[in-house]
Amino acid sequence: MPIGHAWSVALLGLDGRVIEVEADLGGGLPGMKLVGLPDAGLREAKDRVRSAVRNSAEPWPGEKLTLGLSPADLPKLGSGYDLAIAVAVLAAASTVPSTRLPGTVMLGELSLDGRVREIRGVLPGLLAARKAGMKRAVVPVHSLFEAALVEGVEIFGAGRLSEVVAWLRGEDVLTRPDKPDVSTHNETPDLADVIGQPEARWALEVAAAGGHHVLLTGPPGVGKTMLAKRLPGLLPSLSLEEALEVTAVHSLHGSLSRTAPLITLPPFVAPHHTVSVAALVGGGSGLAMPGLISQAHRGVLFLDEACEFDAPRLDSLRTALEEGEIRIARAKAAVCYPARFQLVLATNTCPCAPAREIDCTCTPMAKRRYLSKLSGPLMDRVDLRVQMRPITAMSTHSAAYESPEPTASVRDRVLAARDRATARWSAHGWRTNAEVPGPALRREFALPRDTTAILDRGLDRGTLTARGADRCLRIAWTLADLAKTPRPEPDHVAAALQFRARSAAA
The missing domain is CATH 3.40.50.300 (P-loop containing nucleotide triphosphate hydrolases)
Structure with a gap:
């Protein structure tokens, strides 16, 4: 069975590295293993992602699932990889096509019912993605106000995992950001x-x-x-x-x-x-x-x-x-x-x-x-x-x-x-x-x-x-x-x- 690929961003301070999320199905008893130096919050992504996929009316694979985050020697912290992990699993199971995934970074935490929660550091993450040559980004809809500040990257906002799945299947259901307010508000005392x-x-x-x-x-x-x-x-x-x-x-x-x-x-x-x-x-x-x-x-x-x-x-x-x-x-x-x-x-x-x-x-x-x-x-x-x-x-x-x-x-x-x-x-x-x-x-x-x-x-x-x-x-x-x-x-x-x-x- 083919391996699913998705991309996210790891932040070390304000410097970011694009992370490739790989999902491999098969080769043993049903289970899920996450490798690539995850921290405690990221290890819990296994349970969050499984519940989010099931509550988004998508089937969860009943085979052994191995998730790899590369580069493997770079520490991965936080819950911002949830969306990329879910998409990689669905792509590996051929539930969604992978045509829109190359060149796209996925940022966001998943709730158990499939909502995409906002995370910190969306702006530096997208700046790092643009520097690495990524062309598109899917971020939580509540983070669009800061994601819109990044030029040169096509930004999409998602409120639920089901919306991301529909977008990967060719539907235009994701939210586009409004033009950001870049005016100077001078309210300093005189x-x-x-x-x-x-x-x-x-x-x-x-x-x-x-x-x-x-x-x-x-x-x-x-x-x-x-x-x-x-x-x-x-x-x-x-x-x-x-x-x-x-x-x-x-x-x-x-x-x-x-x-x-x-x-x-x-x-x-x-x-x-x-x-x-x-x-x-x-x-x-x-x-x-x-x-x-x-x-x-x-x-x-x-x-x-x-x-x-x-x-x-x-x-x-x-x-x-x-x-x-x-x-x-x-x-x-x-x-x-x-x-x-x-x-x-x-x-x-x-x-x-x-x-x-x-x-x-x-x-x-x-x-x-x-x-x-x-x-x-x-x-x-x-x-x-x-x-x-x-x-x-x-x-x-x-x-x-x-x-x-x-x-x-x-x-x-x-x-x-x-x-x-x-x-x-x-x-x-x-x-x-x-x-x-x-x-x-x-x-x-x-x-x-x-x-x-x-x-x-x-x-x-x-x-x-x-x-x-x-x-x-x-x-x-x-x-x-x-x-x-x-x-x-x-x-x-x-x-x-x-x-x-x-x-x-x-």
Whole structure:
């Protein structure tokens, strides 16, 4: 009897591999065996598929059935292979023709009554299928909203296994997706709501223009959280490639919006200080899932009350801040998730957090213990450090309240600075000043010695690390882009060094 073939997709992180599902009938007593490194959830597919086929009014073969998932040495996790397994069995039994199966991937979990349930990771799975040359895909009908984002693959949605069987027999009963909504919904809060704080507003503009990390320090109620929430509104909208990359992470996490699945604005993620390390950077048993830093990819990760986070949680960010990705190894496989985000830290200056510094009742030891959560290696990776001051007047006639700039005006300057940076670095594959490696800044784009003299003095005195000097150069290039000058000048380098001056929390 011929062997039935169907195809599905296995995900290892955001990377996918097309899996061939083979079904062989005969050669022994009735039974069913599944091979190819299935996990516990996939082993249970034998019972789900049998019930789904029988409850879809199709005969179940009464012979020995061997199911193979190839490549056999690749771990297979989850229930997304159910639909492909059912189709392969029916094709092996000659219940359905196999003419439409070559070039088609099947994704979906089967319920016992034959319904096709939605699964996570449909978008990255279809992107991997398209890359492998597959032409068609059958997905759960409730996953069509994200499957429609993939161009170049013919998408069909199925609500029940019986519909897939009818489609394989030549009937056009499967649902086609509607055109996806790819419009940009700009609903970020406006920077005009923030009263005063000119230094912090300028630092936020520099951070947005160059992709730099920021630390905001100050008493409670001065606007640290307000400023952080307005940073995504200053950033440029995501390109289609970036939007698909970010949306794929959220698809794997299962948090996509059905009405507007394509994420076109930089995401804003603000975890609570009780978050676990696994939830923050990614983890879990079996195969690691993406964490909050990957959900903040191409956006902003905001850690409010940063000194309330345990030191291991904060230090777990160090590698991702430097490399823009996180690699997580587990017993079954190692995965890599993107994590190129902008980090915004906000903290009080001490545990008692008085409105005025003179009212502080903390001992020097208590202050030191509180601020020590922000370790030296972590702070060396934070480019901009701002000490915010209390607001002294709320009157509409005060200088602190005079015509604060709206987001639109600041964003225009940020986009213009980013365009200059992109034109300069595009040949090397970098998009922002923060992504440029230190060796390139010191060799190919080296500044005159008199421009960087202040950095040389800092290195000589030990007040600046080599990494800190590189980050000062990146900030200087951003300041030059905002000033519309072709290269940083000594004043830009000095201002960059001042941004990195150790604040009360550093």
